[in-house]
Amino acid sequence: MTAATPVQKLVLLSDLHLGQPGARTPDPEACLAAAFGQVAARHADAQAVIVLGDLSDRGGAGDYARLKAMIASSPVPVQLMLGNHDDRPRFRQVFGGAGPVQQTLRTADGTPCYLLDSHDPGRSGGSLAGGRRDWLEAELAAATQPGFVFLHHPPIRTFAPAFDAIGLDDRAGFAACLGRHPGKVRAVVFGHCHMPLAATVAGVPALCLPSLFQQSRPRFDAPVFEDDPQAPPGFGVLMFDRDAFALHRLTLPITAKEPPDALC
Ligand SMILES: [Fe+2]
Incomplete structure (x- = not known):
């Protein structure tokens, strides 16, 4: 029997x-404040x-300034x-730095977490062009421990045509990248769809987070977006040790004052 590893x-x-x-x-700011309230109350042990x-x-500098104040x-x-x-330049104005917003975090047990920048200016779809996927490839090649990949755009086919039209551009290239490094990625986690969703990419679990704001419901019969005004704002808590992981969805009791408009 092997010893349990730290959670x-x-x-x-x-x-x-x-x-x-x-x-x-x-109200997106109320949702964010409520989420950080839950972090402080129940997840202050998160890394x-x-x-x-x-x-x-809308990529407003004022939004980034308020975000900076809220997370302080x-x-x-x-x-x-x-x-x-x-908006990458406005984000950089407020938070500093330059270039793509990519980095590798390591949790206390050494697990690498690859945070990718799939933003493609002026488009709803995503891209890892300009060396961003090459960066992931190099990180995976050098990795000595399996980890998790995070990006905004879905790197998978959702079978909901509206979302498949605005997903990651080169899904095949992304899958091939993971396929060249078997066992190096435990799961890929993404957003963008505003609803929970589970799939695989190159045999690796690919999991979509809910929005902390407004939820969507999938339409498989037409390329349209549809809101789910009954679904509450939500967020994820990823728990793992060396042997297993679980992604939980938590919700916030916040509703709109009136029925929502369509968003994507
Ligand atoms: Fe969104």
């Missing part, structure tokens, strides 16, 4: 859409809060990623 915890938020002004959606993009609804008091380090709604 690791990550809190995963996605699709905040700060600055979305409508009364027909949940990081990772936010998988669509931080701002988090008891857990916060790592930010970009989605299609974001």
Whole structure:
């Protein structure tokens, strides 16, 4: 019988859409504040809060400034990623740095967490062009321990045509990259779809987070987006040790004042 390995915890938020002004959606700032309230109350033992993009609804510098102020008091380090709604230059103005927002985090047990930047300016779809997928390839080649990949755009076919039209551009290339490094990736976690979803890519579990803001429901019969106003805002908690992992979905009791408009 082998000894149990230490349990690791990550809190995963996605699709905040700060600055979305409508009364027909949940208040995104109230959702984010409630999530950090839960982090402080129940998940202060997490090693990081990772936010998988669509931080701002329209890429506004004011949204990033408010986000910076809101996360300043988090008891857990916060790592930010970009989605299609974001604006990289404005994000960089507020948070500093340059270039793609990519990094490898390591949890206390050494597990690598690869945070990718799939933002492609002016488009709803995503891309890892410009060396971003090559960076992942190099990280995986050098890895000595299996880890987790995080990106905003789905690297899988959802079979919901509206979402498949705005997913990651080169899904085959992404799958081939993972396939060249068998056993190096335990799961791929993404956002963008605003609903829980489970699939595989190159045989690796691929899991979609709910939005911390407004949820969608899939339409398989037509290329349209459809909101799910009954579904509450949610976020993920990823628990793992060396042998197993589980991604939990938690929800927040926040609703819109009026029936929501369609968003993507
Ligand atoms: Fe989004």
